[in-house]
Amino acid sequence: MEKKKISILGAGGAGACAALELSQRGYSVDLYEEGPIPIRKASYVNEGKIHVGFIYAMDRDLHTAKQMILGALHFISNLKRWIDIKPEDVISTPFNYCVHRGSLMSPTELASHYHECIKIFNTYKAEYKKSYLDLFDSIEANLLTKKEADKIVNSEFIEAVFSTSEYAVETRAIANQLTEALYANPSINLILNTRVMSVERSGSGLIIKGNSNGVQIEEKYPIVINATWNGLLEIDKSMGVELPKAWSYRYKYGNKILIPIAPDNLPSCTMVQGPFGDTVNFKDKGAFISWYPIGRAGWSEECRPPEWDSMFSDTERHNIFNSSFKELTKRVPALGNIAFNPNNVSPVGGVIYALGNTDVDKHDSKLHTRSEVGIRSYGNYHSLHTGKYTLIPYWAVKIADRIEGLS
């Protein structure tokens, strides 16, 4: 029997997972990617925090917390549909939530938000019969004593610390496994180095126009999924899809120090609530560090953001790493004890697309909410605003259900 044909635009995390899921459901997938290798953009460089809603405390209606918990509960179990992944091999040490002086919310307000997240987690866990990262049946956030907090952070900058059971996963390891699965799958035709410029209706089908190594290409498909993240709006626009009222693209550094680090030698810390930063200890897979005021190196409200990846020299990238490292070491002193050399540092950045165009230091910034994300379908054209890495495996199964008319 001839396989049903589908085209997916963007071989990032979302496009790759959707391709793997649809191939399992009998589709023959053409997967277009403008870069030379799949999954080397946002889904490779990001921090990998599998959110349980704690960070989205400014969304008082809890819509974002609910969305994240849904994604978090499905994250590993859905990934297991496509790759043989052992969560214990890729998770970080658990996060401490460190309330920075000048935080947009007080420790008391945050404690109450974390409590609400825990309640939502318990409800969804019972409903979906899934655990967090396929490892944990409960989540927690406990306020530490001053003495305990002082062992982790510098109280000159941090006023309170909650120890939590939220984790990140090492995204590069997962990207490599997904990439291998793509290459090994005979039903997925990877079309690399090909930038899709537009999608247009033609009868009941959709015509993709693009540029492959300087050559114009044109191909017709019965179904198209747009999962291009930084390219999403430009292609949606070409289809005549109404664009959001306000959006922004930020270019944020996801620096890695690629040396093994003992679990006790660096605490994983998220500094809240506002424009602060993170340290993440991935044990044998190294560390992630980011300091927002320095690492947020680009901002755009254009339809497609600039090609930031090619706009920073090696020296500029290392300068951003070094300045971020310095700021973070003031707050998390253990960072200063990690011995590494510049060759161990991978100072790469990635694009964050979100609705809203005021930055996270403002109380009313829409960037504090990420619930208006997901799949928008226009007949046989489907546009996926992934929202967060946490949500990728959840959306991949949902979009396949949508295409099969199951949701």
Ligand SMILES: Cc1cc2nc3c(=O)[nH]c(=O)nc-3n(C[C@H](O)[C@H](O)[C@H](O)COP(=O)(O)OP(=O)(O)OC[C@H]3O[C@@H](n4cnc5c(N)ncnc54)[C@H](O)[C@@H]3O)c2cc1C
């Ligand atoms: C520094 C940083 C930290 C982050 N931390 C977290 C976190 O801790 N937790 C979390 O949940 N989320 C986090 N995020 C957000 C997360 O990375 C993204 O939400 C997610 O990876 C987006 O996945 P995607 O597949 O949609 O996009 P991508 O992985 O970027 O994939 C899109 C693909 O489409 C390709 N493409 C674009 N335009 C075209 C075109 N016209 N034609 C062909 N191909 C095209 C791109 O080259 C790319 O490969 C972070 C992001 C950054 C940058």
